[in-house]
Amino acid sequence: MSGLRVAAYGCGGMQRGLLGGLKGCGGGELVAAIDSDLNAAQRMAEELGGQPFTSFQAALEVADFDSVFVATPGFLHADNVVEAFKAGKHVFCEKPMAFTVADCDRMIAAGEAAGKKLMVGHVLRYLPVFQKMLDLVESGEYGTPYAAEITRTWEGWGGSHRSWRDLKTQAGGILYEVSIHELDFMRCLMGNAVRVSAEQRRTGVVPADYNDVVQVAVGFERGQGVMTALLSSALGYYDGRVWLTEGFFWFDMSQGTLVLKKRGGEQQKLSTADFSADYEPGVQREVREFVEAVLEDKPCAIPGSEGRANIEVCEAADLSAEIGRAACRERV
Numbered sequence: 001m002s003g004l005r006v007a008a009y010g011c012g013g014m015q016r017g018l019l020g021g022l023k024g025c026g027g028g029e030l031v032a033a034i035d036s037d038l039n040a041a042q043r044m045a046e047e048l049g050g051q052p053f054t055s056f057q058a059a060l061e062v063a064d065f066d067s068v069f070v071a072t073p074g075f076l077h078a079d080n081v082v083e084a085f086k087a088g089k090h091v092f093c094e095k096p097m098a099f100t101v102a103d104c105d106r107m108i109a110a111g112e113a114a115g116k117k118l119m120v121g122h123v124l125r126y127l128p129v130f131q132k133m134l135d136l137v138e139s140g141e142y143g144t145p146y147a148a149e150i151t152r153t154w155e156g157w158g159g160s161h162r163s164w165r166d167l168k169t170q171a172g173g174i175l176y177e178v179s180i181h182e183l184d185f186m187r188c189l190m191g192n193a194v195r196v197s198a199e200q201r202r203t204g205v206v207p208a209d210y211n212d213v214v215q216v217a218v219g220f221e222r223g224q225g226v227m228t229a230l231l232s233s234a235l236g237y238y239d240g241r242v243w244l245t246e247g248f249f250w251f252d253m254s255q256g257t258l259v260l261k262k263r264g265g266e267q268q269k270l271s272t273a274d275f276s277a278d279y280e281p282g283v284q285r286e287v288r289e290f291v292e293a294v295l296e297d298k299p300c301a302i303p304g305s306e307g308r309a310n311i312e313v314c315e316a317a318d319l320s321a322e323i324g325r326a327a328c329r330e331r332v
Contacts (some may be wrong), residue, residue: 004028004291005088007065009056009080010072011035011044014094017236018069018121019048021284027291032063056080060087067294070094074177075170078103081118085110090117094292095184096176097307101315105309111304118302119290120307124181125188126282129251129258129272133242134188136249142262143246145189147221148242150182153233157206168210175214175314179229182240183218183313184306189242191221193310198317205232216317 004027008015022028033044034053041052053059056068068084069328071094078098084091091111097120098104107324111118121311126265136142171177187193196218200211212231218224238253250259251272262267280288289301316327 003171004067004090004294005031005065007034007056007059007063007068007097008044008048008050008083009034009068009070009084010076010094011037013038013281015044015069015071016048017283018071018092018094018287019044021239021281021287022069022291023048024281024284025288025291027288028067031065031304032059034059039314040285043304047126051068051141056083056087066090067092067290073164073170074099074172077321078107081107082110085114085118088116090290090294092119092121092287093307095123095307096120096172096180097304097311098313099172099176099311101312104304104311108304108308108311111274117290117293118304119286119293119298120302120304121286122184122302122306122310123282123286125185125302126275126279126285128279128282129253130185131279131282132272132275136187136260137244141246142249142260143244144222145242145244147243148186148188148189148223148240149226149228151228152179152182152183153228153236154234155233155236157208157212157231166206166208168208170206171210172314173210173318174208174212174231175216175274175317176311179214179216179227180314181277182227182229182309183216186218186220186225186227187309189220190225193220193313193316195219195326195328196313196316196320198320200318203232211321214317214321216313218313246286297320 030048030050030052033041035041038054045052065088067093070080074096081091081093088105198216201213202211206212214229216232242249247262256272258270320327
């Protein structure tokens with residue numbers, strides 16, 4: 001086949017991004033748009049092609065597809081992915097992979113039993129400023145990362161978001177719905193988590209029914225990191241620092257800058273706009289890599305094991321906040 005025939009499971013904004021990536025890389029076509037909201041499915045089908053359906057089973061009976069893009073709310077991911085695997089389809093699953101390690105294991109096992117691919121959409125590692133830092137780490141010219149801290153805050157959370165994002169039962173909370181991106185990036189820098197400590201608080205300032213202030217300290221295999229996230233800030237802000245044995249990175253997404261400094265050298269301040277064109281759009285890249293994994297029968301760039309490792313950190317952070325001390329994972 002020349003490309004994937006895709007069923008879109010969930011027809012919101014994230015799915016539109018994935019399908020835009022599919023079109024951008026020329027990797028296939030949309031043949032089925034699936035959403036419990038028929039209007040949403042119809043709009044996507046009219047805009048991007050395919051037929052609208054209100055259930056996966058209905059689509060399965062009519063449409064011919066080989067892959068499923070799962071971009072439903074997080075609480076549905078595990079069941080949606082397992083359902084797709086049982087039907088013999090390859091799956092690209094948006095983050096978070098699931099809300100528990102047990103569900104991640106269930107998803108991975110279903111994919112293995114079906115002999116089909118599973119890729120998880122941790123796109124932040126592919127965005128220009130983060131990919132630039134990872135490339136510099138790989139080059140070795142700044143040495144080895146040993147510490148990082150990232151702060152991400154929102155002003156006016158809830159105003160432009162669908163209501164499901166405000167419900168812990170459906171969004172999982174700030175760690176799963178949002179901050180899993182930053183945790184994933186720190187894992188890319190310093191390996192899997194060994195120990196996790198967390199504090200969480202609910203201010204009541206935003207409509208979310210879960211803790212909207214979270215601070216997590218993680219001991220990784222090769223370093224340590226601190227992540228702070230707030231939905232209740234009076235100012236939206238996003239920056240971070242990475243310390244390396246031979247240098248330092250400081251990114252400021254709010255200002256669009258990346259500061260680099262080698263030990264004993266001069267500080268460089270780059271505009272992210274200056275190097276963004278050097279990188280393939282992140283969503284397009286992750287979709288392209290999934291398409292290539294399926295068509296060329298090679299491993300996925302971000303397999304289920306990567307998604308599971310991130311959920312492991314989130315689950316440990318929730319446990320730490322509950323018991324008031326660090327949580328250590330048996331696996332590491």
